[in-house]
Amino acid sequence: MDRYAVFSSLFFRVYAGLWRAARPLLRRNKRLSDGWAERCVPVDWMGGEAPVDLWVQAASGGEAHLAVALLHALPERPALRVLVATWTRQGREVIETALPALRAARPWLTVLVRYAPLDEPAVVRRAVEAARPRVLALLETELWPGLLGACAEAGVPVHVINGRMTKTSYECYRIIASALRSLPLRGIHAVSAEDAERFARLFDRVAAPDEPQTVRPATVDVMPNIKFDRAVDTLSAPPSLELAPLFRDVSPLILLASVRKEEETRVVPWLGRLLRAWPDGAVVVAPRHMHRVGAWMSRLHDLGLRPRAATELEEGETCPPGSVLVWDRFGELPRLYAVADAAFVGGSFGLGGQNFLEALAAGLVPCVGPSLENFRWALGLDRLSAQPSLPSLEAAGLLHICPTPRAACECLLKPGPDPAERADVRERFLAWLTPRAGGAAYAARLLDAALDEAE
Structure with missing residues (x-):
C-alpha cells in the first residue's frame, strides 16, 4: 500500500x-434542513x-x-438520463425552472434533480450506488472527498468542468492533498492557467483510462469559461x-x-450622501445573502x-423619491x-469579488472595489492559452475599479447612461465576450466523449 493509500485510509x-x-x-x-431527508439518501432516493x-x-x-x-x-x-445534484434551494429552483425549455429543445434528454447527498462516506456511497452514473461531472470547485471516494x-x-481554484480554497485543500491524490480524477478542465496550476499541484495523479485502479501523472487543461x-x-x-413601472417616479436609481x-x-454611510x-x-x-435582509432593515431603521x-410592495405601487428598498426577492x-x-x-x-457581468449585459458599466x-x-486578466493578448475588462472601458469606499461612492454619483450609451455598452461587451465564449460546447464535447468511453 503506497503512502497516498495509507493517508487516504486514515483520512x-x-x-x-x-x-x-x-x-x-x-x-x-x-x-441544510431544507430537504434534509433527501440529503440523507433514503432507499427511494432515485425513485x-x-x-x-x-x-x-x-x-x-x-x-x-x-449546468443548464x-x-x-x-x-x-x-x-440520455442526467442527474443534477445541488446543495441549495436556489440551485434546485434554477434547474427546475429550466426543465420545460430543456424538454422542448432536448426531447431525448431526461433531467432528474436532487439535493446533493451529505458527504458522509456511507451516505454518499448509497447515493452513488443508487444512481449508478457512468460519468460524474463536478462544476467549478465541488471537490467533496466522500463523493470522490465513492x-x-x-x-x-x-471530470472537473469549468474548474476554479481560489488561493484560499487551494490552501484548504492542500491539507488533504495526499488523500485527494489517491482518488481517480479522469480529467481536470480549468478556466485559467492560474486555476490549472493549483489543480495540478493538488491532483498530480489521475486514473488511467484502461486501468481504473492505477494512477498516472495528471493532465490538466484550460477551457473557456462557461459563464461567458x-x-x-x-x-x-x-x-x-x-x-x-415601479421606479418611474425616481431618477436616478442607484443599485x-x-x-x-x-x-x-x-x-451604509453612502446612503445618506447618495x-x-x-x-x-x-x-x-x-x-x-437573503438571511441578511433583516439586519439591513434594522440598521436602516x-x-x-x-x-x-x-x-x-403592493401590486401597482411605485417607489417614491428618497426611498431605500431592500431587495429580498432572489434572482432579480x-x-x-x-x-x-x-x-x-x-x-x-x-x-x-462577486460576478459583475450581469450589469454589463444590461448596458450598465458597474463600479467595484479593488478586491477581485x-x-x-471575469476581468479578462487570466492567462488564457488560446487568447493571450485580449484586453482586460477595465482596459476596454467596461469596469470602474475603485480603490476605496469613498471612490466607489463618488463613482455612483456620476450621471447615468442614456439609452444610446447603454446600447453601446452592450455592443462593446459582446465584442469583448465573443472570443472568450464556447465553454459550454467545449465541456459538452468532453463529456460526450467520456460517456462513449464509459460504455
Whole structure:
C-alpha cells in the first residue's frame, strides 16, 4: 500500500467520524434542513429512475446556471438520463425552472434533480450506488472527498468542468492533498492557467483510462469559461424592463448589488450622501445573502431611513423619491440592473469579488472595489492559452475599479447612461465576450466523449 493509500485510509476514517458527530448540528442548519431527508439518501432516493448516464454536481445557483448551459450544449443521443445534484434551494429552483425549455429543445434528454447527498462516506456511497452514473461531472470547485471516494470505489470516472481554484480554497485543500491524490480524477478542465496550476499541484495523479485502479501523472487543461457563454446568451435578448413601472417616479436609481455582511459598515454611510445628492432618486440594496435582509432593515431603521422590503410592495405601487428598498426577492438582479442608473457590485472590498457581468449585459458599466481575485476570469486578466493578448475588462472601458469606499461612492454619483450609451455598452461587451465564449460546447464535447468511453 503506497503512502497516498495509507493517508487516504486514515483520512476517511476521521472524515466519516466528523460527519457522524456533526449530523445533529447540521440538521438544525437553516440551509441544510431544507430537504434534509433527501440529503440523507433514503432507499427511494432515485425513485426508480436509475441508472443515470451522467451525474452533474452543482453547488448552488451560479453553478446550476452553468449546468443548464451545459445540458443545452450536449450533443444529441438516442436517449440520455442526467442527474443534477445541488446543495441549495436556489440551485434546485434554477434547474427546475429550466426543465420545460430543456424538454422542448432536448426531447431525448431526461433531467432528474436532487439535493446533493451529505458527504458522509456511507451516505454518499448509497447515493452513488443508487444512481449508478457512468460519468460524474463536478462544476467549478465541488471537490467533496466522500463523493470522490465513492466514485473511486464504484469505478465512476470523474471530470472537473469549468474548474476554479481560489488561493484560499487551494490552501484548504492542500491539507488533504495526499488523500485527494489517491482518488481517480479522469480529467481536470480549468478556466485559467492560474486555476490549472493549483489543480495540478493538488491532483498530480489521475486514473488511467484502461486501468481504473492505477494512477498516472495528471493532465490538466484550460477551457473557456462557461459563464461567458451565459453572458452572450443574455445579450441575445434586450434587457427586461419589467421593473421600470415601479421606479418611474425616481431618477436616478442607484443599485448596491451583492453586498456582503463584511461590507455593510462601509456601504451604509453612502446612503445618506447618495440621497442628499439625488433627492429625486432612490437606492436599492440587494444583499448577497437573503438571511441578511433583516439586519439591513434594522440598521436602516436605526438611521431613520424608513426602508421597505421588496416583498412588502403592493401590486401597482411605485417607489417614491428618497426611498431605500431592500431587495429580498432572489434572482432579480438582471432586472434591477436593467432599470438602474448606477450600480456597485459588492464582495469587492477585501472579499474577492462577486460576478459583475450581469450589469454589463444590461448596458450598465458597474463600479467595484479593488478586491477581485476570485473573479480574475471575469476581468479578462487570466492567462488564457488560446487568447493571450485580449484586453482586460477595465482596459476596454467596461469596469470602474475603485480603490476605496469613498471612490466607489463618488463613482455612483456620476450621471447615468442614456439609452444610446447603454446600447453601446452592450455592443462593446459582446465584442469583448465573443472570443472568450464556447465553454459550454467545449465541456459538452468532453463529456460526450467520456460517456462513449464509459460504455
